[in-house]
Amino acid sequence: MSQHRASHSHQGGQHRQPRVRTPDPTLRTRRSRSRSPVEGTRAGQLPEQNQVDAPTKPKRQRVVLAERGHQKTGLRPQVELAQQTSWGEMLIKDLISVQFRLAVVIGLIVAVLLGGLPLAFVLAPGFAELTVGTVPLAWLLLGLVPFPLLFGAGMLYNRIAERQERTFVDMIES
Numbered sequence: 001m002s003q004h005r006a007s008h009s010h011q012g013g014q015h016r017q018p019r020v021r022t023p024d025p026t027l028r029t030r031r032s033r034s035r036s037p038v039e040g041t042r043a044g045q046l047p048e049q050n051q052v053d054a055p056t057k058p059k060r061q062r063v064v065l066a067e068r069g070h071q072k073t074g075l076r077p078q079v080e081l082a083q084q085t086s087w088g089e090m091l092i093k094d095l096i097s098v099q100f101r102l103a104v105v106i107g108l109i110v111a112v113l114l115g116g117l118p119l120a121f122v123l124a125p126g127f128a129e130l131t132v133g134t135v136p137l138a139w140l141l142l143g144l145v146p147f148p149l150l151f152g153a154g155m156l157y158n159r160i161a162e163r164q165e166r167t168f169v170d171m172i173e174s
Contacts, residue, residue, distance in 0.1 A: 026174045
């Protein structure tokens with residue numbers, strides 16, 4: 001069998017030319033008898049000027065394999081967070097430490113303001129004896145001031161913490 005193939009592939013050291021297949025003659029006859037796309041003309045004849053429509057360009061379509069906005073976003077931080085790798089863990093710890101520092105700072109401010117009132121009354125006895133109407137000023141300051149102060153401190157902390165979280169999310173998504 002191998003000798004048979006060798007004798008067909010090389011004849012006298014020359015390569016054989018591949019056979020070219022002739023087209024099916026029935027296809028030509030059908031094509032020549034068919035009507036052309038322009039009414040009133042046969043295939044092979046040119047249509048008159050009034051029968052030809054103006055050429056129209058095909059509507060362009062953009063093929064998009066991925067959204068451009070998503071190409072710019074880095075998937076690495078998102079994957080790192082999702083897979084809870086050491087780098088993702090570090091990002092979360094950084095966010096938590098920033099928010100913890102914010103809580104400590106706001107807490108210290110509130111503690112100084114509220115803790116300073118009794119200290120002011122002890123250090124300045126005349127300040128403790130002041131009255132507003134018939135109510136001593138010390139009672140008003142210690143009874144009414146802490147509630148709006150604590151509410152304001154909570155609102156301030158919440159606003160700043162949400163801003164930090166948005167910054168964190170923006171950093172992760174870009």
